[in-house]
Amino acid sequence: MSTTAPLRSLNINNINPHVKEAKYAVRGELAVRSEDYRAQLAKGSSGLPFDQVISANIGNPQQLDQKPITFFRQVLSLLENPALLEKEDVLVNQLGYKSDVIERAKWLLKTVGSVGAYSASPGATGIRESIAKFLEQRDGHSAEAKDIYLSAGASSGVSTLLHIICASPQTGVLVPIPQYPLYTASLSVLNAQCVPYYLDEAKNWGTDLEAIKGAYKEAVAAGTDVRAIVIINPGNPTGASLSVEDVKAVIDFAAEKKLVVIADEVYQTNVFKGRFHSFKGVLRDMQKAEPEKYKNVELASLHSVSKGMVGECGHRGGYFELVGIDPEVQEQIYKYVSISLCAPVIGQCLVEMMVNPPKEGEPSYALYKQEWDGIFAGLHKRAFALYEAFKDMEGVECGEPQGSMYLFPTITLSPKAIAAAKKEGRSPDEFYAFRLLDATGICVVAGSGFGQKEDTLHFRTTFLAPGTEWVGRITKFHKDLMDEFR
């Protein structure tokens, strides 16, 4: 550190060290370089070996191919300009708005007053009631509006939950590795312990109870007060979709060790194989079978409008449901969320429509279903195109797509390539990702951004980009790189 008097109040050595420690690779150096390339291309620069940047680093559906669902956006347009409701004939006869669009907009306006007004801190009551109904239908078990908190996307919900749980530097939270770096970054900022447990790549990235037990035991032995376990299902970055047995095993362990289960279920509609098993539904089934054993399990389950066929991440809408949380603790959560006033109200309205979309027989249903199915089919097609390409690449292994928006292949690089990475001061997976970007304009995230088992290399790519031509660009790049460092 400098010995001269500082010129300013803030410098890199005296700001919050926990913010400094936080890592967030999804929008890091690689992403910044990709934006530079995009800007160069926009200015007509021709020195680059590609004519398009593909942001496969972020699950940002509408930045790429995915179109918004018409019903949702028609309703939102009326919420933003309620004066349009005075011209119903124009809406219906000339703009093609169906009667259920108009009814929904009127109902939502009645519920929130104006989308320009603050709602109650945990969200508008009518919207919380809609979410409770959705959860009852999804899980076949009761849900209550008072336990539901609207948030600005799931990220802000995670931040709230971790703020409550992290009581001291010894507080630990079990986090899957690889993981979406929101968890490790938030725990860094809160100066709490991330207790990593490894997912089982050999079982298509499922949870491995032995790994969880081992991580827990080791952390407790080291003096960590482990209080919660995070599960991302379907997985990010892995794409894994958990079996009901895996979900049960986690709940059973949480019950035994008194851990809060934080179930990040934002990809619950992105499931290609089998079906989604919600933690809430499975927990209630277990409680029914063995009430004494499971009655005190604490669960927070998160969902959002950002992913799935909705894909409205720019609207920052989400919610979490609390199950089994002490009422006094819940009061503190209420107070905490009230400090930031309320989640964006337009985002809340979008959450309502996500959980309560047009039903069969209603005027907007046919188009809604067509759009939904079309988006699902497109994601499925691109996921498998990418998967097939990975299968054919030398030294690349990738499980069959199961869910979420990502594939997370393993790559094996030659000692020569690893030496070249070292020379550049980069980890081998970062070296690979930078090379890929420089050669093709395709931006992925190096596996180390999500945590890696020692001596394994991966990268995460979304399968959101339109078409499948870009998949061929990866194949060619990969072959060239393998040849260069053979």
Next chain:
Amino acid sequence: MSTTAPLRSLNINNINPHVKEAKYAVRGELAVRSEDYRAQLAKGSSGLPFDQVISANIGNPQQLDQKPITFFRQVLSLLENPALLEKEDVLVNQLGYKSDVIERAKWLLKTVGSVGAYSASPGATGIRESIAKFLEQRDGHSAEAKDIYLSAGASSGVSTLLHIICASPQTGVLVPIPQYPLYTASLSVLNAQCVPYYLDEAKNWGTDLEAIKGAYKEAVAAGTDVRAIVIINPGNPTGASLSVEDVKAVIDFAAEKKLVVIADEVYQTNVFKGRFHSFKGVLRDMQKAEPEKYKNVELASLHSVSKGMVGECGHRGGYFELVGIDPEVQEQIYKYVSISLCAPVIGQCLVEMMVNPPKEGEPSYALYKQEWDGIFAGLHKRAFALYEAFKDMEGVECGEPQGSMYLFPTITLSPKAIAAAKKEGRSPDEFYAFRLLDATGICVVAGSGFGQKEDTLHFRTTFLAPGTEWVGRITKFHKDLMDEFR
């Protein structure tokens, strides 16, 4: 604490103690009771002595009388449903959308892509450029897009800044008392020191440099590392609008002691007396006059769409501009905001329109100006009606309205009333506020929620509620209370 094994992971004694310590009265017990009354009235309950609840506790314009600005909402409706742009003739000829509405929507869509997509972490580039232009015009000094960060309302911007600044439990931030409790609550959560400095009620709640110096000196003597000073101008809850001399004095002190100035300027258009002096503008003037002395002053200035004639708090749009912040520190701010991905994109678009509204000669200008002036006049009228009523009340003193959306009168209660409050276990100002709510349905916030000088009593009320009839209800209540405890 209980000696039996806990049933759950989380209880009130083992969650984050810093969250527990945080206080946020604006949405506390009184607000909860007012919502109960509202629910009772909605169910047709007739046991209450009033037939309407007036939420004068929150600056929530559109929950009350304030209508949204037409231009803003028309553009937003097109951003939500861009398909409408394919029917320009219907928009123009049958829905009354002017050409500048359509042009702005097209431009914003080009800038953000889709409002359903994440933007860059600090906000969409085109919108940051618009804000820079606005700041240049407002202040007559240059501004750069790279120094501007969009946020989910100003609250989230404050949280970001305090997260960076608060490096240890010894870090202190000077906060005006009375203050909007966001600051004390956030500092509690961050386990940092609030260093209170009292505003000068005798000078209509202006800043008192001697009070600031005294608070600073005392804190430093106690081992606090004071790193920043918060100024709310125009004031919340006080309504004070600072003179250029007051602003200069604060900057001068900040320069001397190397403090970051956090200028909360969300009420910058709510000024009834004199004009608004931005910290940025005054700082640049001072730097021009004495470059050496002021060149390293660090400033963060916040603004939002929530207040003023815009009043769109439910949209959670805001921004802060950084001045003189070390580039390495700015990189950390960039990373920190990227963890929560981006501010709501629709809110970002609203910020753009707030800083770049229709101009004279443009098609939407006449209506925009009429609406803007009408809202301003309404606020002015109600502020003065309330002020006149307070002047006539026994034991109530209130300065002439200057700005923001609040009045903050002093009340003097009799020893008998103070004894009655004590018996109920409440502070006298809370006792007064609960009595007011129970008798009239009008919800205000007790002064203690904002901090009070010893032995002074106040309450904060907005002047947003429609009409002035409710002012008479306060007058009557006050007289009855004074008589009861004489």
